[in-house]
Amino acid sequence: MAIQHPLLYPLASAAQISQTPSRADGVPDWLEEDLRAEGCRLIQSAGILLGTPQVVMATAQVLFQRFWYVTSMREFSILEVAMGALYLASKLEEHIARMRDIINTFDLLLSRLRYTLSHPSMPLDGFQYTPMSYYSDEYYAYKDELIIGEMQLLKRLAFNVQVQLPYNTMVNYLNVLGLGRIEDIAQMAWSFLNDALQTPVYAVYPFPTIACASIHLAARQARVVLPEPPEHEPWWELFDTDFEDIEQVCVWVLRLYSKQDEKEREEVFRLLLGGRKEVKKWLEDNSAKNDVAMEHLNQH
Template structure:
């Protein structure tokens, strides 16, 4: 991983440029796990199982969706520098959730996380924490020791942004029919949840992922988002939110998400089955998101219940952001990845209230700097007609 430090001084080890957490696809095939002989399909399965484990434990403990997502991002970043053969995924998942709870100001006791993990894992899986399942002191020590390694691995870069906040912010600026916008947001929110099972967070910024899931949801729902924008111009609708993002890049992200549903019998997101005239599993509904408010100059209806106090201040609006970043490189050269073909669980989290129309002052729109580089154009086949995509995805399960 590339990292530049300032010239040597008394505190030079504290002064460093923020690390870059984005890799090219070829680098994602050169992970430490694959260097130690783990095949790509197994590594992909371990990543999904770890993400699912963090989500399930956090949900049982009533943690905020931001905390769950932060823990999953820590998990993915950790295994770009360490092997699954050296660090068991469930212990690492518990450690990532423990640290994320403190970072996101929703802390949980380590023993509570371990007890919840015990209720979710079988004896073989829980044996990763130690030979004696009743020795909680030893299990807590395992997590505490690993926390130090985790902090060093992620360079103490603890603040993580997620596509959720950008999805809500961008949707709020759309001026289309409220019902359609709400349907778009609900499906896009589900795609964000599912993307946590992939390595997209190691490839692209959350702003780009948010635009991509809106693009995918709009195509599948057959909504023309271009007509919902306030500025009538020749620019494509997402260019008011991010710049220098070609449609080929959005389609590549969409294909990576759609691959989740084609590789196993993962439930199709609600709303997608309506487009394909198919019926989804009754046990996997996505909670309905709150009504989309009026554009920023309007206030929410007076009769609506007040939203709970946000964990963080809502960000201010700003001009479109030009997203460019350098890629980190890994030195290992193992075999290229193979197609993953195992079942992928779907992550579901309740949607929070949309931001208020008047955000509190003083909050910076984007608190993270971007590294500069030339973005590569991904040669990925374009999305076909919406009905064809939906039918292809649906036919995987029927």
């Protein structure tokens, strides 16, 4: 059993992990997982366009993931929480992004997504974006959503918005294992840490476990043999981590690379664009379909 790390930041409880608020409201596992991932990709894309440091984008994604362990997607939209998370993270990391720039960037990304869904066979070269007016109703609607998102993040996370990222820890662990000078392995592990932000693992596992998982994945990809039992002491025990937890993190990350069903992907994008109203409608429609199916089964 791994030694418990003294944490200055919250992790989801076993009860929250087994039954998230969204799942309690009827959102299936696959849909919640995909909406979480798309929300994080939205944050990352917006951050890149805004030129914000990686630490801001990573912090925003961790806060975004934590939020859905205390709140249902039936109550708030992916968009408002994503915008609020990026704005809040820019303050926490002292690289403050202007509210107007965040709003215009998210509007650009959503407009591009709408174009892609409406013109699936057309290249993005045909997409043209016109920024909204600073005085338009649409702009103020976005502004309200951003402010609500930031306020609800602070409120529902009880102002516990401390985030500790595993990047430096991962580099230190590589050096301890004598892998720091192996070409490309640090870069691969770094990339796995970035990809893991699209999953809930940062809200579930302590950062040393995530750092070890990225090393495990990078070593496998680079075909580097790490010391393993019974010939050697388990390398992960050097860092007070549990191999079962490392494997679970790896499963989350590797799941990102599996091919997504095209219809499911379109459904996720539609719900992302439609916000909580569209999610509520989807839940009501599926509940009605399930009731009809159950009634049909009972009759037979």
